[in-house]
Amino acid sequence: MMEGSDLSIFAKKKPQPMASTAPLLRVEGLTKRYGARIGCADVSFDLYPGEVLGIVGESGSGKSTLLSCLAGHMAPDAGRVIFDTAEGPRDTREMSEPERRRLARTDWAYVHQNARDGLRMGVSAGGNVGERLMAVGARHYADIRTTATDWLGRVEIAPERIDDRPSAFSGGMQQRLQIARNLVTGPRLVFMDEPTGGLDVSVQARLLDLLRGLVREMGLSVLIVTHDLAVVRLLADRLMVMKGGRVVEQGLTDQVLDDPQHAYTQLLVSSVLQV
């Protein structure tokens, strides 16, 4: 049985210093082909603890393929994805399926664009959050419920909604619930695929504010795929621009957006409508 004090470690994590020397994730030469067509080609980068890396590009640029390969949802054709596990750096491609699944429910989290893909729609809000806790060994019902309530509060869902099913929630609430479900176990690396896509702008702002706070408080490293340059400007430390499956430019987010070097990035930045 798990004590409440043990559960509380999932709710809060000490921020890790930004200047930490070992990368949390090291990607080398990652390539994925769909037959003759390129999904993504020769992608390499390092992600350090506490860093938020934005991946932008138009539809079909390979950014979602890249995220799927990194998260282990898709098998790449070549390259290495080295994650700094508790036992030291390991290539996730060489892990067994159970090992990878264990990683996916402990150190990793994946926030889908469509909350329905990341939630269990037939289970209550509290159950959605509690389920992930149980998957890592929590058994004490009252503790699980307390932690779930705490997390619903952190993502601004009223405690009296704990027994409601997500199908009764608005799109923004579903997305916040998905985030709570993902972060309750205190992951170190979060994959996000268009987390604000399909939401009203007012709801987007609320979600961005929430994500920024969680990144800071939990010291999360985040890989966020989006086509929304305003979102990455406010959320990402670094930016990677993809076109035709390849990374054409990467650097500090504001530098890439304000002084883009590659023709494609210049086109992308100059195509944004000013509000």
Place this chain on the structure above:
Amino acid sequence: MIEISNLCKSFTLHNQGGAVIPVMAGAALSVAPGECVGLVGASGAGKSTLMRMIYGNYLAASGRIEVAGVDVARAAPREVIALRRQTLGYVSQFLRVVPRVPTLDVVAEPLLVLGVPADQARARASDLLARLNIPERLWPLSPTTFSGGEQQRVNIARGFAHAYPALLLDEPTASLDATNREVVLSMIDEAKARGAAIVGIFHDEGARERVCDRLVDVTGFTPGLAA
């Protein structure tokens, strides 16, 4: 604290026939701790461009931009991020924030990022906002709906929340009334007194004379215009 030598910059406009526009050549600047250097020169001469390059917002073509020993022109993104968090502050002319975040938290954020406890960070933010005459009833609101002068003061409060050893100030007194202008100028004086190295752009000549120890005319760094 800030050492710039032989700095060059050009913009290549790939989508406009690949036009190359050289904007800076051979720029040099040195700012000691406790010193405030004012950048002068006609509009378009490159004052803001130079400031943005020091901050790592614009990429240098060649040369060195050393801030507290880090060469911003060559540093990896995460080194620049660490430098911006701890060492190098920047008060731009525009406030860019996540909508709906309360003003108090916008100002406290640079401290929260450094790991300062929330109550201390908010206390410091309150002091600054009060000093800059932002009415307390506005603190829980997002600054996105504030007037230009109010937004600028929020931006200044945010830029001064942490005692950065180096500060870049782009027109910090531009749209302020006499009272608030005086507050900002005393804050700059105090930052200098604690040893901050400051680079500023001031169109307000009175402000320039009051806080700048030296002026550097960036026209001398403009390609084609330099003697």
